[in-house]
Structure formats: structure tokens, C-alpha cells
Amino acid sequence: MQTKLSRTQQYLIPVAAITAQGNLSKLKPQLAAALDAGLTVNQLKETIVHLYAYCGFPRSIRGLQTLMAVLEERKAKGITDVQGREASPITDSRSKYDRGKEVLGKISGASQDGPKTGYAAFSPEIEIFLKEHLFADLFERDVLSYAERELVTISVLSSIGGVEPMLRSHLDICLNVGISPAQLREFTAIITSTIGEKEAKAAQEVVDQVLKSKEPAK
Template structure:
């Protein structure tokens, strides 16, 4: 009888272990990794102009495995959403961090450069194709209201943002959207664009749990009103998909 009980107990413990380990793995798979968390923090602090805390975040990003070129690309990407002044100050802060680490004997990995563009289509067509890949839908409808009143801005968006910038393969689409959402949540008062890019994150395979984690991370750097607005945008977006 004791032998039978031992077998049953062992079996139950084995099943419990599988269940616990499975839950743990699900949690890990559903969580942002260290590199993604660093991208979010760096983007948010750069957009905010919090250079003192940015220094720490940049060092932590390098230690988490981001390359020098990946962090530079984060700075390049985010200028499209919060402007050259924030981007340039972020880059100068990064130079300082790299110099200090080099003085300490730390050799950071430079990483890959952007691949040459072999696509012979016009920049406008490349940008349109990239945007369609982002939203996973054809964009052949009437132009948006802003494009009707200022057609040139639609050209800039397609040719510069979605071609010149998005064609650079140092960061992938998911990483670029993590940067974008982090910046938009940090600057605040851009709810329609924030919702749009949160939706693109979902389309690109970022999970609702990961988006919630992103908002929590950004929430460490911005005031309560902005982060509550971001949470509200995300909650309404997720409810619309139920």
C-alpha cells in the first residue's frame, strides 16, 4: 500500500512540477526581455530629456546586450516622434557613457551597420510597402485628412519615415514600435497616434501583457496623468478586440 501511495505521490509531484514549470515558461515567453526593456527605458528617458537617468539606462542597455549601433538607431528613430533636439541630446549623452566605459576598459560591441538598400522602387513606394507590412493591410483608400490639407506631409511620411528610417535593418519592426509607443506615451497628449501604434504592436506580435508591461516601465519616468492616459488608451484598444 505504501509503495502504491509513493507512486501516486511521485506522479502528482511530477505533474505539479510540469505545471509550475509550464506556467513559469509561459510567463517568461509573455514578458519583455532585458533588451526590449532597455529599449523602452532609453526611448522614454530620451524623449523626456532626463539625461541623468538616461546615462544609467544606456549603460544598463549595453550590459543587457544591446549593441552600440542598436542604441544609436533608437536615438535616430525616435527623433521622428519627439524631434531632433531630444535625439541629439540623447546621442551626446551616449557619447559620454561610451567614453566613460572605454576609460574603464569596457569594450562595447559595435554591432551591425544598416544593410545597403537594393530595392529599386521609389522611396514613396518602398515606404508605402513598409507601412502596409506594419499594419498588414493594403492602403489604397482615400488620403487621411492631414494629407488632404497638406499633401507634402504624406510624402515626407512615406519617403522619409517609412522608407529612409524603416528600411534600416539595425532594428526590426517590433523594436521600432516599442520605441515609438514609449516616446508617444512619454510626451503625452497624442492619444490617437498612441492607439494606432499600440495596435501596430499587437499586429506585429507584441502581446497585450507585453504592452501593459511597456506602459508600466514608461510609468516610472512620466507623471501620473500621462501614464493613466496611456493605460486608458491601451485598455480601450484591447476591449475593442474582445
């Protein structure tokens, strides 16, 4: 099991957190640093597109516009950034709902065949939207791995605050898709330095709770 976040993951986390906060002046140098570190244009685009599912189109679009501006500035300086690979074509002929259901089951490790409960029972339409769009349309795009998408997700949730139950669920998913406890601790350190110790306190507490719950009983 990995004990350190990859170089790519280390840069995706602050990009996602800062974009979610809407701090565009802080985002510009972070995007430039990510490009200098070897991240591709498509990796950054995919990160910013993904986060709209958690903090909305306005933040995502402003993030994309900021990336466009950074790329233009770098081009004017003679810097050629690598575009990177595109998402693979989807060849699965099943419905998006069925594909999304499978993806969610795979990353969560939980059966998706039981009766609907909670918000899914109260609002069946949002359960359909989640399966068809978030876990099919977005998660099936392989420019980012499941682990990278989950790191982007918990970065956004930590940044916006007030969504601790959802953050807890996605931290569990992180562990299920191969992110180690040591990597989550590194994540919290990056979040603290990115969005501030005070703002990151709640996220830190949730991470500590989740990791403690995974420790063997004494």
C-alpha cells in the same frame, strides 16, 4: 505568441521614453545599464535616431551626445562595448515613396491605395514625407525590427503626452507586428516606472482601451 518582452525590448523602452523627455541625467545610467545588459552601441544609436521622427532633432541629438559621453566614460574605465551590426544595404530600386507605402501597409495591415483623407488630404506633402522618410529611410534600417521600432515609437508617444490618437494607432500596429497584449501590459508597467504614474496615466488608459477593443464580444 510571446508573453514577455525580450531583454532588448525591456531596455529600449525606458531609453526611448527618457530620451524623449530630455532627462539626460536619468538617461546616462539607463544607457549604461542597457550596455551592461548586452545591447549593442548600434541598437542604442538606432533607437535614439528613430525617435527624432516623433519628438524632434533636439531631443534625439542630445540623446546621442549623452550616449557618446557614456561610451567615453566606459572606455576610460577599460570597458569595451560591442558596436553591433550595421543596417543592411538597400537593394530595392523602387522609389522611396513606393517602398515606404509598402512598409506602412505591411505593418498596419491597412491598404494604402485608397483616396487620401484627413491630414494626408489636407497636407499631401507630409504624407509624402512620412512614406519616403519615416517608413522607408528609417523603418527599412534593419538594425531594429519593426516590433522594436514600434515599441520605441509608443514609448516616445507615451512620454511626451497629448498625442493619444497617434498612440492608439501605433498600439494597433504593435499588435499587428506581433507584440502581444501581455507584452503591452508589461510595456505600460515599464513606462509607469520610467516616467511616473501620474504622467503615464493617459498612456495606460489608451492601452486599456485598445486591448479591450480587441476582446471577443460576449
